[in-house]
Structure formats: structure tokens, C-alpha cells
Amino acid sequence: MAKPTLLLIDGNSLAFRAFYALINQVDRFVNHEGLHTNALVGFNNLLDGIIEPFNPDLALVAWDAGKTTFRTGKFDNYKGNRDNTPQELVEQFEPLRQMVSLHGIKSYELSGYEADDIIGTMARIGEADGYSVTIVTGDRDLTQLVSDDITVWVTKKGISEIDHYTPAMIAELYDGLEPKQIVDIKGLQGDTSDNYPGIAGIGPKTALKLIKKYHSISEMYEQIDDMKASKQKEKLINGKQDALLSRDLAEILTDAPVTISLSDLEYKGPDYENIIPFYQHLDFKAQLVKLANQGYTVPTSGHNEDAEFDLNNTELAVSEITPASLTHVSQLQGTVSFYLELDDENYHTANPVGFVIGNQENGYFASRDMELLTQNSPVKKILEDQTILKNVFNAKELYVSLKRLDVALKGVNFDLLLVSYLLDTNDNNNDLGALAHDNDYYAVMTDEEVYGKGAKFAIPEADADLFEHLGRKAMAINLLREPLLELLSKHEQTKLYEEIELPLTKILADMESTGITVDSEQLLQMRSKLTERLSELEQKIYQQAGHEFNVQSPKQLGVVLFEEMKYTPIKKTKTGYSTSVEVLEKMGDVSIVASILAYRQVAKIQSTYVEGLLRVIHGSDSKVHTRYLQTLTQTGRLSSVDPNLQNIPVRIEEGRQIRKAFVPSQADWQILSADYSQIELRVLAHITGDKNLQAAFINGEDIHAATARRIFGIKDDEPVEGNIRRQAKAVNFGIVYGISDFGLSKNIGVSRKEAKAIIETYFDQYPDVKKWSDDIIASAREKGYVETIAHRRRYLPDIKAKRFNARSFAERTAMNSPIQGSAADIIKIAMIKVQEAIAKAGLQAHMLLQVHDELIFEAPESEMADLEELVRNVMDSAVTLDVPLLVSSHVGASWYDAK
């Protein structure tokens, strides 16, 4: 029969490990009362992930009882070099013990002894009583206890990985030594973290060699006279006291006067009833979700008034649609929730795998049969009925997917994904379950929990399982609607939602479905030319380097440049030499560097753009259909994926050629591009109220020249030289980003001192810009968030962080987000108005793309003049600011030509 098991846990060392594993995020793990929880989180994961599955018969967590122990009596400086335990950790010790207790594990400490000694003692007692003992610790010192019946698990990499120490492993690590000899090694080499010395001048290698030869420190000194004279012998003789003391300190007691016995240590398992309020107190939402999914009820959370609704309403009435129940479905009215599941995130190509429709009053109806959405089905009728309001999750995905099934979705009224994102841009997770959990609703699982991820992704075969999940999603959408809409209203975001984001969703869906035509012939021609250039450059580089290597590997390139060719490294990355453009350009006129820069440029065009685009052209219509992510960025911008059409090359001619492949979808049509000029600087002028900055725009001045005159004191009748204007331009942009003197000096190539003076002059000349910057940071600190002109909100928890870096970052973000985000608001409003105007004018034109401050259209040549005027008028009047908005536009046969 297998032996009974005893688990001994080193509470202090694991708490330290857990704390420091998440030290970078210490300010993020704080509960609603301000208690830090990073160590609690890590410790809890350990208990859940390791201890619970292990399910021992007996378990104990041992804790240090205080700073003074019998070891400090022997050696004043024992652990004397340790900094005081941070307050953020100290405050977690008491809840840690509660947590241990709620997991059904006994805690124990003993005055005058360390946790190690309790563990050593209990381990030997357990071993003698016939237990298989496992010790879990963050401290490798405990490996001295390893025996046939005692295994030591030591966490590493924070606490995410664990090494299992057995006698065989010790033998391997210490060249055949036994576990108990580790203390002799430590006696000789010392321990810097515990601050005992060992023998000066004896390191790990010598220590190992000596103990291998003499077995122990005491045997070594017995034979020391026979040792031949050497410096080492002298060190050993002089250090005898230190060695004996250090050995003593390193040795873990196995006979501490503990007052507990094995019979006190029964492992009871978690106390579910009481651990839930405990987790709630700590704001451990993920843990609550786990418990809820295991069937443990989570009562309504008390502290978060904003999100208080009935989590216990988990009764779900979901049934498969049958010919008979179709009558019920057809009678649905008022408001319904609809959810369509796809087998892939790219909804332009994914297959629908099931859907659900219904509400709380009439129940939910699910099916895998997509035929039920087509022809004259009642479901299609409901979806196309403007008067029946739909609650959905990700309306844009639904518009596009349903359009592919020939269903024209109407009456979308609530989009859970969109609303959650507007409430908190961090809630941009595309998973409905996860997002519901963020809003304290736990009666639905995440897709990963139900479907798995990666290679394991699979839609459940059993109808009951799939329909339950779909039904719960639909129910979550319905139940979250009211509380979240109420929050929107509290945040003054109802207009943002109803008049900007929700209408925009439909427009983006149409743009995506329309797609833009890509001339693959053009790309194929480019590809063969670029292939040739790449192989020429490659050969040249090999010649310059003297051998072949992977030019695309920064690591190999670093070796070639900075080791073999002995150029001086200018900058390092975390993993080695930096070989970025910035570095390579600083290396000056070196032929291999020029070749590499050229190679990189061409390789980028080839792989990302030529080949990347060719891969995503749809065979059916020769177009690419990007997806705009409307709920991702922290500022309110869109992003574009599969393919990304917001970063098509433009600055360098060779890359710009790519734009020749973007052409109108029909003969005799053209491309129109219209973009806002300096929209962010205009927004800056508006929201800061700075009269000097506003005057420049109102008077139609060249803003960079105007800034140049101000910061470099150039008189009105003197010209602004190109290089000076370029510097001023960098300053104008830098201000928007919260640049430092360091950053500006690097950017425009002046000294740091000069850069500092320039920034100061800028703020003198535009005093209200300075005032606004200070004010917005103060406001962010007070409210915890910043806002755009349309009340788009970004929370900045780090604005109060103690860490300089995190705080500075938050301060720059506090300035930049209202500017970048307001610009995003403006172009979104413009898109809605342009679409309306095009419809009203009865034009055939399509809006195709948005690139942050630019809109791209296609239209018949015959209506292009009208379209251009319409677009310009709508864009420059989209909103009224204290400065004018300026739009420039161009027409051409391709995107390249519309410049």
C-alpha cells in the first residue's frame, strides 16, 4: 500500500517569492480597501494549483515567528543584511494565514525558531512515522533535508515553475554528495542572502572539492595537519571559527521543541462557505468565477455599488429549435438577445456553428442549423425587423456574418462588447464570459473554458453542452444590459454610445464587407523584382562579412558586426546587441551596414506587404477585407487587422509603390483620399485654450514655422529655414507625447541642455499648454481617469504609482490620450456624417478605409468632383472647435496616385 502523505509548506519563503514575482505590478494588485494582494494572489495560486490536487493526508504551513531566533543568538548579523520587509508585504501576512486556514491547512510558528526548523523537525517525525513527506518552499536551503522519504519542491522563476529535489538529483547537482553534506558546503562557502560568511576566499567550486574529499568540515579539520602547505590550507586554518559557525547556522534543526504532533495536521480541504466572502474581500474575481463554475454560489458583491445585480439568477431555459417551437420563436417581440457562434475570429471567412435567440420572458432557443436563418424563416424575419430590438455581443461581427448569410440585421440596440469597452477601455477582451466576469456576472463561462484553445479548440459535440453555453451568453447579454447602460449614463457617455460608436459599428461593417480591390498582378511583379534584389543584397552582405549567416537574425548579425568585425556596440537590448536602424545609422559610412539597412527595408516590403497582402486577397472578389477593431485601443482609435491597412508604406518611395496595387473595384472609378491637416495639434489648441496656438491656426499660418519663430525668436520679416522648421515640428509633436529633454535632444540632434531650453521656451510661448498639462495630470490623479471631448474615458491607475517609471508613463498618457482620443472622436463623427451625406446625395461612392486622420473612398469618375467637395465639407464641419479644421484631398487611379 502507498504510504500516507505529509505536506510541509514554508510559508515565509513562499510569501516572499510570491510577493517579488509580482513586484512589478504591486500597485495593480490592491483590493477595494487598499490592501495589497500580490503575494496573496501568488500564494493562492500555489495552494490551488499544487496543494489541492496533491490532496495530502496531513498538511502544515510553517511561519517564522519573528526576527529573533536562536541563530541570531549565535551570530548577531544573521540575515543582518536584509532590508526591512516592505510594508506592502507585511500587511499581507495576516490575510495569508487566514487564507491558509480557509484552505483547510493548519498554520504553526514557534518563538525563537524559523519556519525551516519547524519543517525539519516535522519532516523527520513524519519520516519516522512512515509518511511520505513533501516540502514546498522557495528556499533551496531546505534541500539538505532530502531523503528517500522526503522530497523537496523548490519554486523558481518567481513561483511559476517548480524543481523537485530527490537524493538522486542532489547527487547529480553536488557531484555525488549526500543531502546532509549541503550544510558543510554552505559552511565553507557562506551564504550572502542569510549573511553568514563561510571562509573568505572559498567559493562553491572549492567547497565542493573539499567536501568531496573529506566528507565533512569536521573530518576535514581532523586531517588538516596532513594537508600540504598552501594558501588554501592557511585560509582554512584561519577561517575555522567562521566555518564551524556558518555550518551551524546553515543546518536546519530536526529537533526543535515543537508543541504540535502529526495528529493535529489533518488536511481538511477548502472551506468553500467561508472562502467566498474572503475572496470577495480580496477582490479575487477569477477565483470567484472558478468557484461559481464549480457550483458554489457567489452572493451579490456588497462593496461595488456600480455593479450590483442578481448573480444568482442562473436558471436558464434554453431549448433546441424544433418545427413545433418555431412558432414560439416567431412570436418573440419587444427585445431579444441574439448570439451567433463562429469557428474562427475572422468573421469574413469563419463558419457559423450555432446561434441562440430569446429573452428572459420567453426563454432561449438555440440551433446549429443555419438554414433556420435563411429563406423565409421567422428568425430571419425577427433579425431584419427594425422594431424588434436586439441585444448582442459584437454587433459588427454580427452585421458582417449575417450579411454573408443574406440576412440584413436591423434594430441593434445594445452591444455588450461595445458598451463594456466604452465604460472601461481595459475591458476590451473579445470573450463574452471574461467580460461578464469583469462586470461581476459569473453565470457564464469563457469560451476557453468551454471550447479550449489553440490545437485543442473544439465546439462541443453534444447539443446540450453547446446550447447551454450559447444560452448563458444570450442571458448574460440580456441581464447586463440595464446595469451597464445605467453606468454609461452616469459616466455621461450615452451620447458617445448612441450617436457615435453604435452608428459607427454599422458603417465599419459596411466598409469591411465592401473591401478594397487589390491588383495581385502588380504585387506579383513587385515580388519577382524584390526577390532578385534581396538575393543580390544577401550575397553582397555575405561577401562583406566574409561568410554566410542569417541576415534576418539580430543575434547572428550582432555577432558579425560587434564581435567578428569589431565595431563598437552603441546600444544593448535585454538579450544582446541592438541592431536597430537607430544604431546602424550611427555607425556611419560602413558598407555592410548600408547593405543591411537596404536588405531590411526590402525584406519588410516583401514579407509584410507584398506576400502578406497576396495571402489575404479573397479569391471570390479580388479584394482584401480588413477587420477594424472598434473595442481595442486605449485612446478610442480604431485598429486594423488581417490585413492591417493602417500601416501601408508611404514615407519611402520604394515601399509607397505598394499603394499602386490598391485600385478601384470598377472600371472608370477612382480613388479619393481626404485627410485632416495637423488634427492633433488643432485639438491641442482647442482643449488647452492657448490663445497663441489658436491664433496660428485661425490665421492659417504654417504651424511648424509659427512654433519655430516663437521658440527660436525669429522675427516676422526673417525666413524660417528648413532645418529650423523641422526641429520645431519635432517639438510640436513631442509636446503632444510628453517628450523629455533627453528624448527631444536625441530626436533633433541638439544637446540635452539646449533641448531643455527649447521645451521651456515652448511653454513660455504657449503658456496655457503648460497650464493644461499640469491641470490634466492633477485631474487624472483626483478622478483616476481622463476624458476626450466626446467623454471617452481612459482610466490611469498608475498615475498614483510609487514607481517613477509607471507614474511618469501615466502622466504622459494623461496628456496624450485626450488629444489623440478627441481626434479619434472627430473622425468618427465625420465618418457617420459622410455616410449620411453620400446616401442623401444618392452617390454610388463607397467609403473604404480609415487611417486615423484620413478617409479613403472609391467612386465613379463622373461623381468624383461632387464627392470630393461633399467629403471636404463634412469633414471640416464635423465638430466645431475654437480653431478651424483643415482638410486636404487628392484623387487618382490608385491609392498611390491619390496623393
Next chain:
DNA sequence: GGCCCACCG
């Protein structure tokens, strides 16, 4: 899956 690098506004 993280890192480096390069492209966009």
C-alpha cells in the same frame, strides 16, 4: 510566446 525590428498616424 517573448523579443526584436520595421511599418503607419
Next chain:
DNA sequence: AGTTCGGTGGGCC
């Protein structure tokens, strides 16, 4: 001690 905002994608290791 680090130093300019917001993104996506390819390739390496």
C-alpha cells in the same frame, strides 16, 4: 533609472 503616444506583423529563438 529612464527618458515620446497609439497600433500590427514577420521572423527568430
